[in-house]
Amino acid sequence: MKKIFSNLLLLSSLLLVTACGNAGQTTNSTSSASSDKTTDTTSGASEQQYTDPAELKDTYDVIIVGAGGAGMAAAIQAKESGANPVILEKMPIAGGNTLKSSAGMNASETKFQAEQGIEDSNQAFFDETLKGGAETNDQELLRYFVDHSASAIDWLDSMGIKLDNITITGGMSTQRTHRPSDGSSIGGYLVDGLISNVHEREIPLFVNADVVKINETDGKISGVQVKIEGEEKTIKADAVIVTTGGFGANMEMVVANKPELAGFVTTNQAGSTGDGITMIEALGGQTVDLDKIQIHPTVEQETSLLITEAVRGEGAILVSQAGTRFYNEMDTRDKVSQAIIALPEQYAYLIFDAGVKERAKAIDFYVKEGLTVESETIEGLANEIGASEADLKATLDTWNQAVTAQDDTEFGRATAMDNRLDKGPFYAIKIAPGIHHTMGGVKINTLTEVQNKANESIPGLYAAGEVTGGLHGSNRIGGNAVADIIIFGRQAGEQAATFVKK
Numbered sequence: 001m002k003k004i005f006s007n008l009l010l011l012s013s014l015l016l017v018t019a020c021g022n023a024g025q026t027t028n029s030t031s032s033a034s035s036d037k038t039t040d041t042t043s044g045a046s047e048q049q050y051t052d053p054a055e056l057k058d059t060y061d062v063i064i065v066g067a068g069g070a071g072m073a074a075a076i077q078a079k080e081s082g083a084n085p086v087i088l089e090k091m092p093i094a095g096g097n098t099l100k101s102s103a104g105m106n107a108s109e110t111k112f113q114a115e116q117g118i119e120d121s122n123q124a125f126f127d128e129t130l131k132g133g134a135e136t137n138d139q140e141l142l143r144y145f146v147d148h149s150a151s152a153i154d155w156l157d158s159m160g161i162k163l164d165n166i167t168i169t170g171g172m173s174t175q176r177t178h179r180p181s182d183g184s185s186i187g188g189y190l191v192d193g194l195i196s197n198v199h200e201r202e203i204p205l206f207v208n209a210d211v212v213k214i215n216e217t218d219g220k221i222s223g224v225q226v227k228i229e230g231e232e233k234t235i236k237a238d239a240v241i242v243t244t245g246g247f248g249a250n251m252e253m254v255v256a257n258k259p260e261l262a263g264f265v266t267t268n269q270a271g272s273t274g275d276g277i278t279m280i281e282a283l284g285g286q287t288v289d290l291d292k293i294q295i296h297p298t299v300e301q302e303t304s305l306l307i308t309e310a311v312r313g314e315g316a317i318l319v320s321q322a323g324t325r326f327y328n329e330m331d332t333r334d335k336v337s338q339a340i341i342a343l344p345e346q347y348a349y350l351i352f353d354a355g356v357k358e359r360a361k362a363i364d365f366y367v368k369e370g371l372t373v374e375s376e377t378i379e380g381l382a383n384e385i386g387a388s389e390a391d392l393k394a395t396l397d398t399w400n401q402a403v404t405a406q407d408d409t410e411f412g413r414a415t416a417m418d419n420r421l422d423k424g425p426f427y428a429i430k431i432a433p434g435i436h437h438t439m440g441g442v443k444i445n446t447l448t449e450v451q452n453k454a455n456e457s458i459p460g461l462y463a464a465g466e467v468t469g470g471l472h473g474s475n476r477i478g479g480n481a482v483a484d485i486i487i488f489g490r491q492a493g494e495q496a497a498t499f500v501k502k
């Protein structure tokens with residue numbers, strides 16, 4: 001009978017692992033995740049279940065390295081396509097950066113947009129993503145991405161993961177960022193849903209399983225070396241899907257590729273160390289855009305917690321220490337970040353009202369964590385942040401007039417202007433940019449086959465998600481990474497399953 005270990009993930013608390021399911025055994029674990037603040041998620045704690053290490057076999061059809069969103073989507077699709085996959089995750093919990101994702105998942109021409117009267121097109125999604133990426137995106141990947149975004153939303157819905165509450169992120173012209181029905185952060189909800197589907201399909205998911213090498217025999221992918229329970233084991237498979245995420249938590253790698261980011265905080269979970277890139281490079285795989293590392297404009301610096309873009313998407317503005325706006329808050333992340341860095345103080349405040357708090361549920365978490373200051377009046381808020389009462393009041397008055405007129409004459413903001421900021425209490429969060437996303441990675445084609453330096457596919461080697469590069473170009477649009485991992489994770493699962501059946 002299958003033994004499944006169950007971890008109760010509580011924010012920054014000790015992890016107690018209790019055997020459940022049919023095994024009926026109990027074991028304790030002092031996982032390193034417990035003390036790791038970066039495993040915090042704004043999307044809620046959840047009970048997670050993992051396979052007993054004793055059940056690891058010597059051979060599988062497909063090995064999936066990394067249990068984030070891309071890995072789990074790949075596993076589910078591989079199983080649906082007739083293969084027997086296994087997922088190996090090096091951290092004590094599954095989820096990766098996916099667990100931390102907050103604003104949502106972008107998609108165009110979806111049934112939920114249609115139901116809500118939101119007009120959109122795959123072409124507009126393509127054009128705006130290309131513009132956001134300074135036209136450096138891999139356009140073949142981008143075309144596949146936009147054309148499969150609506151079906152990815154349907155696929156998730158068919159598995160009980162409903163993303164029918166839609167908001168907007170910077171650089172987009174319309175609402176296409178899909179999130180859970182109650183407007184909460186996407187990460188915990190998505191990861192819980194994917195893990196449930198992994199279990200329903202009896203796909204083994206091992207944690208504390210660190211893949212250190214991808215093996216090749218006679219020019220063919222033949223499996224991996226994995227360190228588990230203090231031992232290194234060889235696990236065989238004809239196909240390996242690498243879904244190890246980015247390298248935003250590997251400061252050495254970040255600084256080697258972009259020296260000016262030395263000293264920046266990171267929003268990434270501790271396991272985002274670029275292992276997949278290193279292992280694929282060792283096999284002669286090609287990398288692209290490794291120096292394209294995104295800093296996110298709104299990161300609380302004491303905790304490294306990302307303040308989701310949905311806060312601006314629901315109407316918040318940014319002000320300097322002087323209490324005045326300084327840039328179009330809904331421009332792309334690279335530009336908003338640079339505008340903050342250009343301020344003498346190199347930080348800013350997100351300012352919003354009770355209406356924004358009501359619409360962007362993640363704010364409840366920020367309040368609970370003590371990241372906000374608040375006041376019933378704008379003048380009171382000015383005092384809280386040490387800005388001039390008169391200047392902050394004038395800023396809000398001018399902004400509210402712009403919302404009413406739907407015309408931001410100061411900075412040309414054209415989206416997320418549906419509601420005035422006039423319902424007390426008023427809130428502020430002090431933020432500055434932090435390392436957030438690594439746009440570069442290994443080169444894949446639209447079949448997710450990893451490319452070597454001669455642009456040929458390495459047979460049996462697939463990759464999906466943040467470990468890959470090219471889709472986002474030089475700047476990722478908020479909401480496009482979660483779409484990336486589901487769309488290309490699925491594709492990797494299907495292609496690898498087809499490959500091993502040949």
Ligand SMILES: Cc1cc2nc3c(=O)[nH]c(=O)nc-3n(C[C@H](O)[C@H](O)[C@H](O)COP(=O)(O)OP(=O)(O)OC[C@H]3O[C@@H](n4cnc5c(N)ncnc54)[C@H](O)[C@@H]3O)c2cc1C
Nearest residue numbers: 066068070090096097098102103245271465466479481482
């Ligand atoms: C705070 C935050 C908020 C975000 N919000 C959004 C958002 O709202 N919308 C959006 O589109 N994007 C968002 N992103 C980006 C997005 O979450 C990620 O790009 C995406 O989830 C990456 O998914 P992935 O499956 O590729 O990698 P991950 O989810 O990071 O999973 C990779 C997994 O592989 C594991 N791994 C690594 N190396 C090994 C190894 N050697 N052996 C075994 N396992 C290994 C890692 O531990 C990890 O669990 C956010 C990112 C952060 C950090």
